[in-house]
Amino acid sequence: MAASGHPVAEPFAGGLESFTHTLVRGLARRGHEVTLFAPAGTDPDLPATLRTPPEFAPSNVSLADRNAPPLRWMQEHHAYLSLMLDLSQDRGVDIVHDTSLHHLPVAMAPLLPVPTVTTLHAPPLPWIESAVTLAPQCAHFAAVSRATARAWSHLVRAQVVPNGVDLTRWTPGPGGEHAVWAGRIVPEKAPHLAIRACAEAGVRLLLAGPIHDRAYYTREVRPLLGAAADYVGHLSDAGLRDLVQHAGVLVATPDWEEPYGLVAAEAMACGTPVAALARGALPEVVGRAGGVVVPAGDPQALAAAVRQCLQLDRAAVRAHAEAQCCADRMVARYERLYASLISAGRAA
Structure with missing residues (x-):
């Protein structure tokens, strides 16, 4: 699942969207069936089944609450709450990979019948720290670098899976003076x-x-x-x-x-x-x-x-x-991580 704030499409809003695009393409090339949870506007040519977040509009009555959170916060909350509740009843999924940086996929991991792995793309975030304390045995983590794994080491033991880029797309150029x-x-x-x-x-x-x-x-x-x-x-x-x-x-x-x-x-x-x-x-x-x-x-x-x-x-x-920095190596490492978590889940 991607972040709900930006489509997974060019021009990418940031590295997280680019990472998700590369990972989906790499998994599909290796024969995996991928369902991607991402906002409308996501690249329609991605080799994945796209699930878009449900729309949510709070009532005028609830918005009158002076302590009402921002609309975007509520929409993100609703999107991930809906997805995780749906996944809790879904028996057609082998593993859930969370790249969203949202706390609900971590906090609600115990509800799912399959393992959840969360990729840590950022320094420690308080919302995710809170979620980890509530689901310490059910959430699994990968970190995009050794530095990020160290930053989170006070709370989780993350397997380091360095990011990668598609070396067939990012190819050598002649350089220049600027x-x-x-x-x-x-x-x-x-x-x-x-x-x-x-x-x-x-x-x-x-x-x-x-x-x-x-x-x-x-x-x-x-x-x-x-x-x-x-x-x-x-x-x-x-x-x-x-x-x-x-x-x-x-x-x-x-x-x-x-x-x-x-x-x-x-x-x-x-x-x-x-x-x-x-x-x-x-x-x-x-x-x-x-x-x-x-x-x-x-x-x-x-x-x-x-x-x-x-x-x-x-x-x-x-x-x-x-x-x-090879994307193929990154995808292969995620494949091995998925396999180990699925195997451990079945053994349990």
Whole structure:
């Protein structure tokens, strides 16, 4: 099940939607029958049976309650409550894979006749922490990186299943002289840091991605655009691939503990080195072969990393991606995890 807030379709709202798209396609290629719970607007060409969340509109009487939660919160709550109740009566499912970051699939896992595995795509979230304490023996977890598994280790033991990208779609490109920043334009992704570092490095920067926080963009990003940097919009996968393939470096500037860093993997698959801040999983994803990782809070070091990446061997960067960021390997690991949980469930 995907997050209910954004369709699983290009242009992807974020890495979670891209991950779900890749996983569904990979499982189907391996012969699995997949049912995907995702919002309307999800890619109709995905090889899966699509289940969309039921619509819910609170009555005017209930909305008059001064303590009524936001409408979107209620709609998400209703969507996952409905799905989990339906699944509790469904005998045609072998396993449930939750990629939603919502608490109800975890809390209601004990109601299901089959195992539930939740992929942790974020640092610890209080709602999910609460759910885990209520269903500690019934929910199973995978983490997208060792860093994310460590972040959750106070509460759960998560099997590390690193994210991957489709290496047949993200293919090597010729590179170029400019830099790219890609992702959700929000404070925790901090594209303003990339603009400043590239300006100091004397390298033009192109930014791509959805503006999820308009106030942040207006306050911190837009004033820095101009001769040294430009915002090129929210691109399709094909458009983003072309942009990255023709870039000399991708700059990753998280101002939070990055759970994985899918854009870094995509860039390296194109042979484009990554200049990154050492937050969360980026040191393990980029490593020493995929680019240059520098301490957070050191803009001069990041500027130097941008310049250094322009000189790196693109073939070696691609080879690193093939060894560490392959979607086929990710899907195979999930297959093994599914099989072990199904087998344990039957034995019990």
